[in-house]
Amino acid sequence: MVNYNCACLVNIEEKSIFLVRSYDNNKYYLPGGKIEDNESFDDTLLRELKEELSLNIKKNEITFWKSIEGPAYPNTKETVLLNCFLYSGENFDYKINNEITDAKFFSINNTDIMAPAVLKVISALEQDGYV
Template sequence: MKEIDKIALIEIKNRQILHVRSKGKLKFYLPGGKREASETDEQTLTRELHEELSININTNTIKYLGTFKAPADGKADGVLVKITCYTAEYTGNLKPANEIEELRWLNNSNLDIISEASKKIFEFLKQKGEID
């Protein structure tokens, strides 16, 4: 079974989770992306968030939240995405950059427009009492 390895930031504000949508895509995903050769999770998170949202992660504040697996959107049956999630503080103003067309704060009423992996993360955060 093929597995896509991704690193993502969980940013919660007003009990909603930050999501992004890439150009030409319909679904929203957590900000982050795939690791480049020999990158650590911290390096991947820092690079991806700077590229996608023009922010700088304060590496001293990165905290592991959890790892989630789900069927990968838009891929063949049997392909999974593994998303390792972190929280972190950052500097800069969130704004879409490069392949990101839109950012949006989402909640459980938006399950129809998010990835399968995001749905699992929503459920996890709801059980922890961090979102409604």
């Protein structure tokens, strides 16, 4: 059973992925957030990116890639469904807001800092030839 249904951004630069961390978590995860009732995946993602990172990304800069189910974090007994969008824009000037305390690109090999579901995303990116 999926406990959290989220839309998230996958922004890759060479062998690095953009991740965020909130004030109450030790691990980094993909930017995005929970999908509200009557809200589309892409609308959720754009809203969350604006709230958390002051990013004004346009719909034509994101493309739905796939949905990946994995352990939620920090409560790994629950499940999260990550509806992942690939970023294809050029301007990624972000500013940390709200509950986000850190955000940056990490090597995909820096797995010890990543939430469990992000590891599944990395594996899928490798399988699909993105990294």
